[in-house]
Amino acid sequence: MTDPTLPICPRELHGFVRVATVSPALKLGDVQANVAVIRTEMQRLAGEGCRLIVFPELCLTGYSCADLFYLRTLQQQALQGVKQLAEANAELGCCIVVGLPLAVQGRLYNVAAVIADGEVLGYVPKINLPNAGEFYERRWFSPATTLTDTHTDGDGTPIGTDLLFEATDLPGFVLGIEVCEDLWTVIPPSSHAALAGATLLANPSASNEVLGKYQYRRQLITQQSARCLAAYVYSSAGAGESSTDTVYSGHGLIAENGALLGETERFSFQTRVAIADIDLQRLEHERLRSTAFRDAPATQSYSRITFCLGNFAGEESRTNEALKRPLPALPFVPPAGADRKAVCEEIFAIQATGLARRLRQTRSKTAVLGLSGGLDSTLALLVMMEALKRADMPPEAALTITMPGFGTTQRTKGNAEKLAEALRIPLRTIPIGAAVEQHFKDIGHPPGLHDVTYENAQARERTQVLMDVANQTGGFVVGTGDLSESALGWCTFNGDHMSMYHVNAGVPKTLVKYLIEWCATELYADEAGAILHDIIDTPISPELLPLAADGSMEQKTEDTVGPYELHDFFLFHFVRHGCGEEKIRFLARQAFDGKYAGEVIDQWLAVFLRRFVQSQFKRSSMPDGPKVGSVALSPRGDWRMPSDYGGNQF
Structure with a gap:
């Protein structure tokens, strides 16, 4: 799939990968209409150089379908929609995450499908099903813990919470998935995925809005990205999902090691997108520096599903356009708007x-x-x-x-x-x-x-x-x-x-x-x-x-x-x-x-x-002095280097 005659993207040579979170304008229960919207955004964003595109939880059907999830026709349409998206994904050079209800072994699961290189690489089922207040997912879905096999019915696509997805042609691109409520648990699955090597964490979600929740959600995601020394791409159901007693806002967020890089406008009935460039090399460097991360034992084993992303879909994405992330010229000086x-x-x-x-x-x-x-x-x-x-x-x-x-x-x-x-x-x-x-x-x-x-x-x-x-x-x-x-x-x-x-x-x-x-x-x-x-x-x-x-x-x-x-x-x-x-x-x-x-x-x-x-x-031989920021050169603390270093390559 890779064409060596095409120019290499400069930002990817330096470890950057472009990601997007999308809250599409969906129609409840209309799978074909939803597939069309998702396909359009996938193709457009691939043309802008996005390598990972995350859509919301159950976005093929809509999250608010309630007892309609029981309908076999809706389930079959959703499965067919995933296959259509996989076909459309071929040659685009991007990986997408979409949500759907999936029947496996006589049970229905709320899953995230990972698609790349024209294939459905695997399904990750939701572990923690909210079942209180306005949420009652256990009415329709079974938790991932009830799975007894590692492959789906029919085509045998891998399914499980122990899957990581690695792009072999983008060093450092290792994707881990958790679904909505999984993040809100005491020890989120993404923590285990990060310890197993995931640098990119994706969360297709359908988080409704109540007063002040968006601030908590933002803090939760940025903090999880910091704890995991990872990037976190979160996509939530949009305003078109709102029905009966619940309102959804389409809150999408992209965070990297505690810093918020991108965020979508909320409460829009139009498709909303946030794009950011993730520095995978920086994340790997942070993990090497952190003894807390290095010394934490991996508590769960994962299977790595490898794939090749290949070239970009569009000429524009291979140019040396500006990075889509904050890059202050004065990194030591607090940004405008800081207190x-x-x-x-x-x-x-x-x-x-x-x-x-x-x-x-x-x-x-x-x-x-x-x-x-x-x-x-x-x-x-x-x-x-x-x-x-x-x-x-x-x-x-x-x-x-x-x-x-x-x-x-x-x-x-x-x-x-x-x-x-x-x-x-x-x-x-x-x-x-x-x-x-x-x-x-x-x-x-x-x-x-x-x-x-x-x-x-x-x-x-x-x-x-x-x-x-x-x-x-x-x-x-x-x-x-x-x-x-x-x-x-x-x-x-x-x-x-x-x-x-x-x-x-x-x-x-x-x-x-x-x-x-x-x-x-x-x-x-x-x-x-x-x-x-x-x-x-x-x-x-x-x-x-x-x-x-x-x-x-x-x-x-x-x-x-x-x-x-x-x-x-x-x-x-x-x-x-x-x-x-x-x-x-x-x-x-x-x-x-x-x-x-x-x-x-x-x-x-x-x-x-x-x-x-x-x-x-x-x-x-410098005197003592107080460390003020994250960069310091004291030989007693932060920077140890031989005084007679003879190398000249960095």
Whole structure:
């Protein structure tokens, strides 16, 4: 079925599979009309590149047929409808899940049929039949536990709750099925299926609506996807099923490892669809990382039914169109609509509590910080002020020092002075120029040679000043370097690389800006808001090279190492999701489409990977610092890597 002359879909090369949940506009009891609607949607969605399409429970007949389920003609029509859909499925390159009543061994079962490659691969019967309140399925159906054979009558198609469906030409595509109420049980069948290897979980359902139920349903599905480290595709009966005392809304959801990727409009009489691209490689990576998942024994044996999906049905689906899933360019920054106040307060609480604990433990009298007027030292100062409160220390214990050198601009020095004044804390000015020049004489370094020695000597002199002042005052040096700098090794070993506690160690540069902006508008709008906004707008620089003739800044960090927003994107996907170089490149070109050309992304990605590997020795000896998010580089916790790694392929 696979044609090697056809182009390979780029997203599938990187582990993505497109899935859809459909709530079709059905007619109760009219199987042929329902088959026509399902067939139309199957063909259309296959043309859009969907590899898995899930329809609702009993969608061939309608869920609300009640005693009509007893009619042999309705049962036969439904079985014939499945065969028609299987014939229409051939050459489409997709797998579909549909629901129907199926008579087996003298009993009637509520089953999900799995169709792919032009065949009915198997039937999965419902285990838990709701039989209270508005539901009374046991009136017509038998639970799956009553099955005594593993094949259906007549054509011998496999049937059972122990079936998994694996696409051999899509690595990681292993499908497990549970039907509606099965999800609402203490231990859903999907939990066992996930432990047996299912990465995709499908649930054809007919969940009616009562006040607040949709919120609970959404939480249930996203949480189950998180517990199973899997994708969960849920399709529910639509408004056309509503009858007598029950109303259905057609609530379809797609979740991946706790994140909601897609959701349909509810209460529509028209067919509603949600589509999302699932990252199967990410799910497999999460399972490898999770000891809780790896150590959980498989409690049920499954039979794997293999099939081949082959090529897409339509030319459009093989193009490099945008991924149908959230792909933020700033993955560390909370998305629009997030509760910014709650997020920032949580981050501040984590940072400040960690620092306060260290201050209390060391019985420090002062907290000493080098205040440059740049982003990192500003955030560290704001966190330090909160930590002093939590440690029951007076604001006067905050001892800040500004240490102008050869590249210090009036703008940054002035902002440091104005910020300390606005916060009513002491600020000492200790110029380092003379000390560094003497050091150059001592080691025989030409002062006009602006090389790495020239730059690093200044960073180390500043650290020495901070450490010695801390000794003088019974204090404690608070480091300012952030997560992005640690990833790139953009710090001077035994200079700004060193402190007694690196309060920003878990905060990447893009998040530093976000936090300071929040402080400027919420916490310090009156005292220091304007100063903080100007600090945000100041180009990022270590200020270690001499100024231009007009006193302006010559050295800008992002001109040397690249844009931090790109590096933070690379860092997130490399460390958090284990993405290789090609996949990161693919994702970055999608996320930054229209902002950075492909060759620019390639250039800085190469820089990131090279610097990340070369800088591990700095991270291996980094000071303590609080973990803030899901990405951290502490060698004592989250990232263990040989400092002398010699590989260059990722």
